[in-house]
Amino acid sequence: MDNIAGHKSGLTWAVHLSVAFLVILWLFPTMGLFVSSFRTADQISSSGWWKALFPTEQNIVIRGASPSEQVQVDGMYVIEGSVFDSRASGDIAHWGTSSREIDAYKPGEVVEMRDGSTITLNEDGTYRMENAAEFEGSRGQRIFFTATTPPEFTLDNYEFMLFDERNSEGMSKAFFSTLTVTIPATVIPILIAAFAAYALAWMEFPGRAILIACVVGLLVVPLQLALIPLLKFHNNIGIGKGYLGVWLAHTGFGLPLAIYLLRNYMVGLPRDIIENAKVDGATDFQIFVKIILPLSFPALASFAIFQFLWTWNDLLVAMVFLIDSSGQTTVMTKQIVEMLGTRGGDWEILATAAFISMAVPIAVFFAMQRYLVRGLLAGSVK
Amino acid sequence: MKFHLLASVAGLALVAGAANAELKFPVGEGPFSWDSYTAWAESAPDLSGQTVTVSGPWLNPEDGFFRDVLAYFEEATGAKAVYTGSDGFEQQIVIDAEAGSAPNIAVFPQPGLAAVLAAKGQMTPLGDDMRQWVADNYAAGQSWVDLGTYPDQNGDPQFYGFFYNVNLKSLVWYSPDNFDDAGYELPGTMEELKALTEQIAADGEVPWCIGLGSGAATGWPATDWVEDMMLRTQPPEVYDQWVSNEMPFNDERVIEAIEEYGWFARNDAFVSGGSGAVSSTDFRDSPKGLFTSPPQCYLHRQASFATAFFPEDVVPGEDADFFYLPGFAEKDLGNPVLGGGTVLAITDPTPGAEALMEFLTLPIASEVFMNQSGFLAPHKGVNLDAYRDEILRKQGEILLDATTFRFDGSDLMPAAVGAGTFWTGMVDYTGGKDAKAVADDIQRSWDALK
Numbered sequence: 057m058d059n060i061a062g063h064k065s066g067l068t069w070a071v072h073l074s075v076a077f078l079v080i081l082w083l084f085p086t087m088g089l090f091v092s093s094f095r096t097a098d099q100i101s102s103s104g105w106w107k108a109l110f111p112t113e114q115n116i117v118i119r120g121a122s123p124s125e126q127v128q129v130d131g132m133y134v135i136e137g138s139v140f141d142s143r144a145s146g147d148i149a150h151w152g153t154s155s156r157e158i159d160a161y162k163p164g165e166v167v168e169m170r171d172g173s174t175i176t177l178n179e180d181g182t183y184r185m186e187n188a189a190e191f192e193g194s195r196g197q198r199i200f201f202t203a204t205t206p207p208e209f210t211l212d213n214y215e216f217m218l219f220d221e222r223n224s225e226g227m228s229k230a231f232f233s234t235l236t237v238t239i240p241a242t243v244i245p246i247l248i249a250a251f252a253a254y255a256l257a258w259m260e261f262p263g264r265a266i267l268i269a270c271v272v273g274l275l276v277v278p279l280q281l282a283l284i285p286l287l288k289f290h291n292n293i294g295i296g297k298g299y300l301g302v303w304l305a306h307t308g309f310g311l312p313l314a315i316y317l318l319r320n321y322m323v324g325l326p327r328d329i330i331e332n333a334k335v336d337g338a339t340d341f342q343i344f345v346k347i348i349l350p351l352s353f354p355a356l357a358s359f360a361i362f363q364f365l366w367t368w369n370d371l372l373v374a375m376v377f378l379i380d381s382s383g384q385t386t387v388m389t390k391q392i393v394e395m396l397g398t399r400g401g402d403w404e405i406l407a408t409a410a411f412i413s414m415a416v417p418i419a420v421f422f423a424m425q426r427y428l429v430r431g432l433l434a435g436s437v438k
Numbered sequence: 439m440k441f442h443l444l445a446s447v448a449g450l451a452l453v454a455g456a457a458n459a460e461l462k463f464p465v466g467e468g469p470f471s472w473d474s475y476t477a478w479a480e481s482a483p484d485l486s487g488q489t490v491t492v493s494g495p496w497l498n499p500e501d502g503f504f505r506d507v508l509a510y511f512e513e514a515t516g517a518k519a520v521y522t523g524s525d526g527f528e529q530q531i532v533i534d535a536e537a538g539s540a541p542n543i544a545v546f547p548q549p550g551l552a553a554v555l556a557a558k559g560q561m562t563p564l565g566d567d568m569r570q571w572v573a574d575n576y577a578a579g580q581s582w583v584d585l586g587t588y589p590d591q592n593g594d595p596q597f598y599g600f601f602y603n604v605n606l607k608s609l610v611w612y613s614p615d616n617f618d619d620a621g622y623e624l625p626g627t628m629e630e631l632k633a634l635t636e637q638i639a640a641d642g643e644v645p646w647c648i649g650l651g652s653g654a655a656t657g658w659p660a661t662d663w664v665e666d667m668m669l670r671t672q673p674p675e676v677y678d679q680w681v682s683n684e685m686p687f688n689d690e691r692v693i694e695a696i697e698e699y700g701w702f703a704r705n706d707a708f709v710s711g712g713s714g715a716v717s718s719t720d721f722r723d724s725p726k727g728l729f730t731s732p733p734q735c736y737l738h739r740q741a742s743f744a745t746a747f748f749p750e751d752v753v754p755g756e757d758a759d760f761f762y763l764p765g766f767a768e769k770d771l772g773n774p775v776l777g778g779g780t781v782l783a784i785t786d787p788t789p790g791a792e793a794l795m796e797f798l799t800l801p802i803a804s805e806v807f808m809n810q811s812g813f814l815a816p817h818k819g820v821n822l823d824a825y826r827d828e829i830l831r832k833q834g835e836i837l838l839d840a841t842t843f844r845f846d847g848s849d850l851m852p853a854a855v856g857a858g859t860f861w862t863g864m865v866d867y868t869g870g871k872d873a874k875a876v877a878d879d880i881q882r883s884w885d886a887l888k
Contacts, residue, residue: 096750097750098726098750101722101726102726102730115731115732116731117729117730117731118751119751154619155613155616155619155620155731156619156620156732158731158732194756195753195757198615200731200732222502284533284536287539288536288537290537291537291538291539375526375530376530376533379524380491380522380539381491381492381493381534381540381542382491382520382522384520390524393497393524393525394497394501394523394524394525395497396497396498396525397497397498397499397746
């Protein structure tokens with residue numbers, strides 16, 4: 057009675073829970089990256105992103121206005137301002153004027169300084185310094201205060217990457233350049249692999265099994281092995297570094313997986329259709345174009361997604377085969393790495409760049425994702 | 439059709455990218471040495487239509503500053519000079535040189551890497567004139583000549599590269615305001631520095647911020663510490679023997695230097711977060727502790743480029759200052775200068791490349807860079823007024839007054855040691871391993887290379 061179709065098993069809940077758990081596990085770092093992309097460098101290094109979402113009590117030090125801004129009121133020299141001029145306001149709990157006693161005074165308390173001047177910080181963040189003599193020096197008095205401040209986010213990182221004139225030109229150039237690399241590097245291997253997969257799946261010729269074994273074997277060869285020999289070869293035959301070279305390299309590195317995936321799919325197509333076509337007098341080319349290709353669309357699409365994502369995110373192959381010292385060729389990944397700075401400490405840029413460069417692959421993925429699962433499962437589940 | 443369209447879009451993008459470079463500072467204005475530039479420009483070869491390519495490790499924002507320098511070369515010769523930066527420069531230059539697609543000029547962050555390429559015959563010697571020029575015009579000139587001289591593929595020593603963009607190690611950064619608040623005095627000797635460290639700890643505060651984290655290069659800040667301690671406990675000749683491994687790494691004297699570093703880093707009361715946090719703190723984050731409220735620490739030893747990692751509102755020279763890591767009064771070893779830097783060398787000779795190398799020896803080539811960034815020039819001919827701020831000027835003076843200059847030792851050691859076991863060994867040592875055991879391990883890895 058328990059196994060009647062339509063009856064929900066108790067395990068469904070376990071499945072749902074574990075799926076939810078996995079999704080959260082996978083999304084967690086992405087969330088952190090996303091939150092970080094809206095924070096400044098100083099915020100990132102001083103507190104974790106999970107603290108950015110809630111009001112926090114922070115110890116803050118700022119400099120008051122410099123002595124050059126003092127005004128004379130009733131014979132006293134006065135400097136006024138607000139500690140919240142350059143940051144979001146909050147509630148001040150206590151304050152101080154020395155790094156040794158940052159919580160010495162209550163808001164509103166008037167304090168006498170060493171040089172005879174007085175200073176006070178009010179609850180709303182305004183401060184007032186008074187002195188009978190002129191204030192000297194070039195830097196303002198340091199004010200330490202503890203305040204509970206609401207979450208603070210900024211769009212500056214995105215603005216810096218997309219609209220700052222130092223970057224926007226390079227970024228748009230890199231964007232088109234990446235497309236120039238990615239689209240042919242996705243189309244060419246699919247074309248070649250589709251032909252090869254058909255031949256390996258449906259044409260009878262001696263040594264077919266060994267060829268298939270070789271293709272599978274190539275899957276485990278790391279591409280790093282081929283970098284220098286292949287670049288040398290490109291230089292020798294006159295291709296050098298450039299788009300043609302990077303297309304060929306991506307094609308070569310992508311082919312084993314493409315052929316393997318497509319062949320497995322095509323082998324699973326019903327034999328009857330193909331034999332019927334043969335009996336009716338169709339040539340192999342006709343069978344391939346009119347029957348196999350339309351039927352293999354899910355597999356083609358799923359490989360296209362793979363190859364597109366891989367070439368879009370690739371830095372290594374582009375560095376070796378495309379980017380030369382002329383500075384005329386670049387890709388998004390390279391542009392982003394450059395923005396990280398000479399010593400690579402600009403995390404806020406990294407987080408922002410990750411989301412900007414993710415936009416296109418995500419669009420491609422959602423446009424084609426319904427084919428992905430179908431194409432991957434085809435051949436394994438019959 | 440689709441392909442055609444794409445190719446033309448890419449073409450358009452490329453044309454748009456090749457905008458005309460403008461001169462950052464108008465000729466004749468500002469604290470720059472224009473005379474030598476205009477004199478050179480008049481006799482400079484006409485290189486119209488030629489392109490000179492330069493590759494190096496500088497990225498944003500230094501790459502922009504270097505392009506500003508190149509603009510003056512373009513103006514003088516009509517050539518096009520292109521700089522490309524890469525964060526994986528060390529790997530890329532090896533691949534490119536090996537495959538025959540190297541840039542005209544390479545900017546090496548480590549002399550050791552340049553020596554490797556020289557030994558394979560992939561670089562072009564600069565000749566005796568240039569060697570003489572460096573010896574005459576750089577402070578502690580012979581030290582710089584030696585650092586740019588490597589054996590070629592036949593084993594004959596040749597002069598290959600000169601240094602451009604130098605940084606000064608062994609600076610101790612502090613916040614003058616925090617020192618005022620606490621009433622601390624700047625130490626003049628290592629003994630005083632140790633006394634100050636103990637005093638700060640006794641006051642219930644934390645004296646030092648030390649961070650060794652640096653991704654795959656974690657540990658290098660500690661190698662700088664040990665090199666500094668080496669130069670302060672032993673004469674420079676011993677330092678040279680250590681770097682070339684004539685003296686084994688597990689020598690008593692090296693272990694003593696490692697333990698001097700341990701005196702600071704392995705005492706929980708002396709470092710922010712305790713000694714356990716030293717290895718895991720990123721070196722880029724560690725200086726920020728000087729400026730927090732309340733301060734997490736009072737002292738931070740880092741090279742001249744530390745200012746790049748200060749919080750944005752910190753003004754170097756006002757909110758932050760440095761003193762030179764002092765020597766032991768009892769040792770009387772003077773004030774040796776430890777530094778690092780990038781070396782320029784020709785990897786694909788053309789007339790344009792040679793002209794550019796010549797241009798880069800002019801004071802103006804250093805001045806335009808140092809006016810915008812933490813760039814220090816060992817060139818005696820540069821106008822010190824061109825330094826961006828007082829702090830850099832003070833550092834520039836230290837560099838020019840140097841009688842002995844020693845290069846960052848870990849950059850001179852073979853990569854497997856200087857960028858490998860020395861780094862990891864220092865992480866182990868900081869984590870509590872015995873200094874002798876660490877030194878033994880490093881020496882064993884060096885022996886394995888021989």
